[in-house]
Amino acid sequence: MYGMLAIFIALASLVILFADIVSKGHTGFVKTTITLDVELDSELMYLDDPTDADQRSMADFNAPILAALQKHFPDVDSAAEKRELLRMVGNYGANTISQRLKNNPELLNTTQTIEFLAHDQVSVYVKHADNPSYSIKLSERQQGWVDELMEKGIIDTGFNDVLFSRGDSREPANAGILGAIVGSLLTMLVTLAISFPVGIAAAVYLEEFAPQNKITDFIEVNINNLAAVPSIIFGLLGLAVFISLFGMPRSVPLVGGLVLALMTVPTIIISSRAAIKSVPPSIREAAEGIGASKMQVVLHHVIPLAMPGMLTGAIIGMAQALGETAPLLLIGMVAFIVDVPEGFLDSATVLPVQIYLWASSSEQGFVELASAGILVLLTFMISMNALAIWLRKRLERRW
Incomplete structure (x- = not known):
């Protein structure tokens, strides 16, 4: 009874939340x-x-x-x-x-x-x-x-085609989210290009090749801790290292992607290690029995079989990064950007920050746009999670 009551309360809260967002945001799609x-x-x-x-x-x-x-x-x-x-x-x-x-x-x-x-x-x-x-x-x-x-x-x-065809504006009727969508896309490309190969490589090394000693234990503990660190800490790290130390420009997708990659790598490592552990030992033993080397076992058998779980973890990590605001505020991606960015070094903002800027405005038109932007962001995040579920169902092997 308690379990059913908890599920009912959670679903009711979710319905109320979505109803409130839709009631305020549907007019944002009307001009x-x-x-x-x-x-x-x-x-x-x-x-x-x-x-x-x-x-x-x-x-x-x-x-x-x-x-x-x-x-x-x-x-x-x-x-x-x-x-x-x-x-x-x-x-x-x-x-x-x-x-x-x-x-x-x-x-x-x-x-x-x-x-x-x-x-x-x-x-x-x-x-x-x-x-x-x-x-x-x-x-x-x-x-x-x-x-x-x-x-x-x-x-x-x-x-309201203006919402999807223009950048931000001082007047709600002329404001759009195209610049924020392009900025989010460029930032996510940088995040994916860095976090996915690094996360998978680290997971493979720790699970298949790393010796069991104090150094490895220390690394594993810190990876688990980094996955629970508040996201704003990664923003402070990006501000101190990428901007203050290396002199990289503020409010650009490249720096935003680097910061979000630091935040996403621990999630990908943990999910990838779990996927590697799920591969039965008999697969490794059979490959070694016919003369395969350790590297051949990992590259030809373990990684292909663990890839569905790795992809699922990577997509979930990217969806989490897509909704992050705090670390990007600290590196200057809260600036008022009118033009749509054309490259990784152009000034840009991202969708969550754009929603934050509109929600903090006192004009009623921007409140509508903020709710409409939330609906767009939720659509992207639900789509990414649905893709992760589909990949897991489509590619997973049952042993």
């Missing part, structure tokens, strides 16, 4: 857009040549957006009302027009249908107007404008 017929008037924007960078820097790209909005609200004439009306379009609306004219100068003095990302406050109102737990920061006049534009189909919602 709010405003589609307007914008007249790209050169006189209105004070722009003659869209290819001229100096002219673009001085042009007023907000003017055609405001003019397009005023077509729907012709009674808006005061400066204060115009500012409120223009504020419904996100801060990057002007940049949208600037980039479009830069790429297509022939669009100048034409009317184009352009989809803009709505301001975060408009998005919160559209998605949570009926939820009293959300604070609506729009004025009553702005709420009336939004309601009217929604009735006309000008304001609409859809899948």
